[in-house]
Amino acid sequence: MAHNFIDAGVNLTSSQYDDKRSDIVARAKEAGVSNILLIGSNVSDSQASLTLAQEFNVVSTAGVHPHDAKEATDDFIPQIQQLLTQKEVVAIGECGLDFNRDFSPRAIQQSVFEQHLALAKITNMPVYLHERDAFSAMKAHLKNTSVKGVLHCFTGNREALEFYLDYGLYIGITGWVCDERRGAELQSLVPLIPDDKLLLETDAPYLLPRSLSPKPKSRRNEPMFIHEVANTVAKLRGQTIEHIANISVENFNRLFLAGKDR
Numbered sequence: 075m076a077h078n079f080i081d082a083g084v085n086l087t088s089s090q091y092d093d094k095r096s097d098i099v100a101r102a103k104e105a106g107v108s109n110i111l112l113i114g115s116n117v118s119d120s121q122a123s124l125t126l127a128q129e130f131n132v133v134s135t136a137g138v139h140p141h142d143a144k145e146a147t148d149d150f151i152p153q154i155q156q157l158l159t160q161k162e163v164v165a166i167g168e169c170g171l172d173f174n175r176d177f178s179p180r181a182i183q184q185s186v187f188e189q190h191l192a193l194a195k196i197t198n199m200p201v202y203l204h205e206r207d208a209f210s211a212m213k214a215h216l217k218n219t220s221v222k223g224v225l226h227c228f229t230g231n232r233e234a235l236e237f238y239l240d241y242g243l244y245i246g247i248t249g250w251v252c253d254e255r256r257g258a259e260l261q262s263l264v265p266l267i268p269d270d271k272l273l274l275e276t277d278a279p280y281l282l283p284r285s286l287s288p289k290p291k292s293r294r295n296e297p298m299f300i301h302e303v304a305n306t307v308a309k310l311r312g313q314t315i316e317h318i319a320n321i322s323v324e325n326f327n328r329l330f331l332a333g334k335d336r
């Protein structure tokens with residue numbers, strides 16, 4: 075019997091999925107993925123993700139990714155707030171800081187991120203956080219407030235993991251963990267995440283798990299491959315895949331759905 079999984083992060087609006095979205099969701103559901111969180115990365119993308127969430131009976135986020143921060147208009151916060159009134163929109167984000175690629179100037183990333191945090195504080199909704207090579211700045215922003223949420227696609231070091239856990243955040247693990255070379259540090263940290271803080275995500279169409287066999291010819295990741303992330307995480311933690319499936323579903327529901335009328 076297929077386990078019940080939830081994929082806590084999919085970029086379904088990606089052009090890599092053009093004309094294939096209903097097939098991808100259907101295959102995911104067939105593989106036991108009962109819910110999917112669709113990531114919005116700017117205002118119009120968040121609107122598009124919401125429309126897909128409504129079509130496929132899943133959920134979505136609304137926010138501005140640090141890469142897109144430089145394009146945020148002065149009224150982006152009211153626009154996001156408007157999206158949050160929809161029952162499918164369960165988190166604020168993807169938001170945060172990316173000092174690895176620096177697609178937006180750091181000062182703008184920080185100002186846009188700060189406004190997401192303020193919105194999360196007023197609405198008491200969870201944030202969907204992105205942080206790449208920006209741990210100390212992220213830590214400084216978080217310390218100024220108290221929000222709930224998830225550090226999505228965690229790839230940081232032990233110090234970062236310990237801070238995020240102490241802060242109360244959930245930790246999203248992707249197929250990065252299935253890469254025995256660049257994922258080696260993450261593999262050593264996954265057993266340190268408490269059962270009640272673990273979330274699984276594919277970040278599809280990116281991050282096709284390296285250990286997946288056979289691999290699709292397209293090399294495109296899909297939510298149906300969440301089982302490969304779960305399998306790897308289960309082995310690293312010395313737990314069964316059933317247990318990993320169960321706790322990650324419970325955690326998702328507690329963080330994102332408990333406060334929402336669905």
Ligand SMILES: [Zn+2]
Binds near residue numbers: 168204
């Ligand atoms: Zn991200």
